[in-house]
């Protein structure tokens with residue numbers, strides 16, 4: 001009996017590992033799966049056959065150098081299973097419906113105009129309902145991923161959304177799963193952006209950092225295509241850059257990097273109510289923006305040294321299309337990096353909802369197998 005259970009578990013495990021590998025890769029070969037998972041050729045062939053028979057994956061174009069049977073590329077079947085991704089952000093909530101092959105089926109956005117937990121949940125439900133209405137009769141919705149700015153606990157509880165006064169320790173996973181019966185997974189927004197970067201924009205850096213500069217400041221780092229898993233988020237935004245008489249940060253401390261470079265911090269330092277005022281006339285506030293560029297450039301130089309980065313990708317509306325600010329950041333980064341400097345670039349359109357959808361599906365396969 002014990003043997004039977006163990007055998008059964010092993011076969012489930014190989015199934016999950018192999019399917020998960022295919023989903024992560026997006027497009028792969030049996031040979032690559034064998035190398036990447038260490039399962040035998042016959043196990044890989046067997047599991048891939050089952051996946052093909054169940055329409056979970058499909059075979060596409062033949063591998064050019066391949067010889068013999070089983071030399072077509074394997075991709076997850078994006079016409080059957082999709083995941084919903086949501087991004088909770090102070091400017092607006094966005095959603096995506098993403099096929100398990102990484103194809104984007106649908107996108108939506110609703111502005112965030114409230115300041116209560118009830119409003120946040122209601123807006124999330126509206127976006128999920130929009131996505132479900134789109135997917136109805138066409139796709140099976142396998143999972144929901146939620147990208148959150150700030151701290152996420154156990155991929156379930158969103159600790160604090162500072163733009164809703166009573167939003168504290170909210171178990172979003174439980175709330176969504178209870179309402180919709182769909183597997184739900186929460187992730188830090190920067191890890192979701194990193195997933196989008198690695199899947200859709202990968203430029204071959206060995207160690208790359210994605211920095212999101214919006215109303216908050218977030219970082220995620222990947223090494224060799226694997227995201228760096230920490231106990232919590234990489235909270236470099238709350239590194240103290242002014243230990244004495246520093247500006248107040250939203251986290252409650254004084255002198256955090258975020259207090260000098262986030263849209264909220266910059267607006268406060270400029271003495272205006274909202275960053276949108278600065279966005280309309282950046283030249284008028286150039287001194288404050290330069291100062292933010294200085295803090296960011298120095299911080300990225302420090303980060304590059306700590307993690308041996310060769311690439312840094314910035315995103316978010318604080319930089320937006322402000323080339324002067326981007327140049328300042330690069331200038332200061334170079335000044336403090338020395339010769340070992342990471343390449344710094346700005347990508348405006350990284351999508352946290354895309355990354356959240358992908359990560360939720362990978363997690364579902366890892367946790368629950370293939371349904």
Ligand SMILES: [Zn+2]
Pocket residue numbers: 237238249250251252253256258259
């Ligand atoms: Zn802080």
